[in-house]
Amino acid sequence: MKIIAVVNQKGGVAKTTTCANLGAALAIRGKKVLLIDLDPQANLTMGLGVEWYHLEKAIHSTLLDPDQAPIASIVHQIDEINLFLAPGHLDLAKCERLLLPAPGREYRLRNALEAVDGVYDYVFIDCPPSLGTLTTNGIVGSSDLLIPIEPKFYAFAGMSTLNEMIADLAKSLRIHVDLFGVLLTMYERNTRLHGMVAEEIRERFGGKVFRTIIYKNVKLSEAEGEGKPIVLYDPRAPAAQNYMELAEEILANGRQN
Amino acid sequence: MKIIAVVNQKGGVAKTTTCANLGAALAIRGKKVLLIDLDPQANLTMGLGVEWYHLEKAIHSTLLDPDQAPIASIVHQIDEINLFLAPGHLDLAKCERLLLPAPGREYRLRNALEAVDGVYDYVFIDCPPSLGTLTTNGIVGSSDLLIPIEPKFYAFAGMSTLNEMIADLAKSLRIHVDLFGVLLTMYERNTRLHGMVAEEIRERFGGKVFRTIIYKNVKLSEAEGEGKPIVLYDPRAPAAQNYMELAEEILANGRQN
Ligand SMILES: Nc1ncnc2c1ncn2[C@@H]1O[C@H](COP(=O)(O)OP(=O)(O)OP(=O)(O)O)[C@@H](O)[C@H]1O
Numbered sequence: 374m375k376i377i378a379v380v381n382q383k384g385g386v387a388k389t390t391t392c393a394n395l396g397a398a399l400a401i402r403g404k405k406v407l408l409i410d411l412d413p414q415a416n417l418t419m420g421l422g423v424e425w426y427h428l429e430k431a432i433h434s435t436l437l438d439p440d441q442a443p444i445a446s447i448v449h450q451i452d453e454i455n456l457f458l459a460p461g462h463l464d465l466a467k468c469e470r471l472l473l474p475a476p477g478r479e480y481r482l483r484n485a486l487e488a489v490d491g492v493y494d495y496v497f498i499d500c501p502p503s504l505g506t507l508t509t510n511g512i513v514g515s516s517d518l519l520i521p522i523e524p525k526f527y528a529f530a531g532m533s534t535l536n537e538m539i540a541d542l543a544k545s546l547r548i549h550v551d552l553f554g555v556l557l558t559m560y561e562r563n564t565r566l567h568g569m570v571a572e573e574i575r576e577r578f579g580g581k582v583f584r585t586i587i588y589k590n591v592k593l594s595e596a597e598g599e600g601k602p603i604v605l606y607d608p609r610a611p612a613a614q615n616y617m618e619l620a621e622e623i624l625a626n627g628r629q630n
Numbered sequence: 631m632k633i634i635a636v637v638n639q640k641g642g643v644a645k646t647t648t649c650a651n652l653g654a655a656l657a658i659r660g661k662k663v664l665l666i667d668l669d670p671q672a673n674l675t676m677g678l679g680v681e682w683y684h685l686e687k688a689i690h691s692t693l694l695d696p697d698q699a700p701i702a703s704i705v706h707q708i709d710e711i712n713l714f715l716a717p718g719h720l721d722l723a724k725c726e727r728l729l730l731p732a733p734g735r736e737y738r739l740r741n742a743l744e745a746v747d748g749v750y751d752y753v754f755i756d757c758p759p760s761l762g763t764l765t766t767n768g769i770v771g772s773s774d775l776l777i778p779i780e781p782k783f784y785a786f787a788g789m790s791t792l793n794e795m796i797a798d799l800a801k802s803l804r805i806h807v808d809l810f811g812v813l814l815t816m817y818e819r820n821t822r823l824h825g826m827v828a829e830e831i832r833e834r835f836g837g838k839v840f841r842t843i844i845y846k847n848v849k850l851s852e853a854e855g856e857g858k859p860i861v862l863y864d865p866r867a868p869a870a871q872n873y874m875e876l877a878e879e880i881l882a883n884g885r886q887n
Pocket residue numbers: 383384385386387388389390391412416500501502558559560587588589590591592593594595597612639640641642759782
């Protein structure tokens with residue numbers, strides 16, 4: 374079971390969009406996929422048509438009381454495909470605070486995932502735009518990181534900070550996390566800036582950068598408003614094809630390398 | 631002295647871009663402007679050409695030890711205009727954690743700002759994409775909120791959450807914060823979605839929505855890479871004109887109402 378934290382502390386770089394749509398694309402290709410929404414803003418949950426404010430239990434319940442709310446008890450199936458969601462919730466914000474004094478607070482998600490080991494082919498963890506306790510749980514709970522990057526100037530500054538955090542975690546908690554891949558997102562073809570920065574990213578990360586690029590496509594925002602993954606909402610949209618292509622690249626490589 | 635927190639917990643909606651460029655535009659129009667970078671990612675600081683990693687003291691020093699690092703001691707002037715910056719720093723992330731047990735932790739910035747009362751015409755506080763201790767300090771430290779919104783489907787969901795947080799703060803800390811205005815950002819003219827959501831935003835917030843719209847313009851990302859406000863980097867760029875126009879609207883109205 375491949376557990377992939379989708380992480381980038383910069384806001385609005387398509388972490389959530391990538392979880393929803395890569396997850397859906399892999400499910401359509403016959404894989405069983407679990408998505409975990411670790412963001413108090415619950416965008417992933419809303420974007421898949423699940424109204425978190427009506428839920429009694431969600432992933433925050435699991436983090437605060439794993440015996441009372443194991444992952445299996447909070448999972449929703451999405452649109453009758455092999456895509457499953459452990460929903461986010463505003464109360465995840467309380468989690469950051471409540472978990473702070475608890476020893477082993479970084480392992481809550483990891484421990485909860487052991488109970489579903491082998492149930493899914495892929496697990497994607499949608500992290501919030503910060504490097505706090507929630508994102509730490511995402512990283513510690515995963516075997517690999519997928520980093521979506523919008524090719525702009527501070528992409529690199531952000532990557533150094535993220536790298537340092539992972540190195541610290543690896544040392545202090547003695548965990549091992551690989552880089553699954555770097556995904557260029559929100560790419561606008563005719564923009565010189567994107568081309569320049571994308572080039573630098575490929576130089577720095579080499580074969581770790583997915584060949585597939587996710588191009589800017591307003592259909593993604595429409596799909597999110599409809600509460601559906603783009604691959605179901607509009608399979609012919611360029612963005613749907615990009616995410617299907619990314620799924621193919623991942624399945625072909627076994628892992629991005 | 632008008633102290634305005636620029637806030638929206640959603641990532642990548644141009645909070646930082648608005649602080650830098652509205653601040654610079656007002657400075658060019660003769661106002662004395664202080665910008666405060668409350669984000670551990672320090673994008674505002676980098677985007678104005680200040681390398682936070684070389685600084686001994688920054689705004690985190692002020693929050694942790696106001697006597698040792700008053701605001702006046704950390705301020706940098708930007709590009710020789712009447713624009714001043716209290717820089718951000720990665721160590722702001724530690725602040726969230728270190729301040730958590732401290733009583734009155736929400737007032738740190740407010741208290742520090744009292745020492746520069748009347749020194750500036752406008753103070754803009756750039757908040758991170760979250761509703762934690764740093765953003766709380768920004769809101770409690772301000773008299774008004776400016777909310778940049780990218781007109782997409784979850785703009786409203788986000789606004790409800792933000793409103794609830796402010797209502798809670800107002801009640802528990804007995805503070806009063808007005809809505810300075812809602813700013814439509816990253817707006818793409820030929821996008822039907824933006825038009826639809828912008829319409830709904832105007833219906834909901836009425837006269838609080840600035841008449842000025844900030845249209846999508848890649849020049850903003852170029853300016854950020856050069857470490858300059860767009861109004862200095864390329865005054866003829868459409869985005870520079872948008873932000874000058876916004877400054878005029880604010881000066882004409884006294885306050886957005
Ligand atoms: N390729 C794309 N083309 C056009 N719009 C996109 C694309 N990818 C994402 N978006 C839109 O951009 C916005 C930000 O994307 P998203 O919410 O996935 O980013 P995020 O990194 O999860 O943000 P946050 O840091 O707030 O969690 C969303 O409204 C989404 O629909």
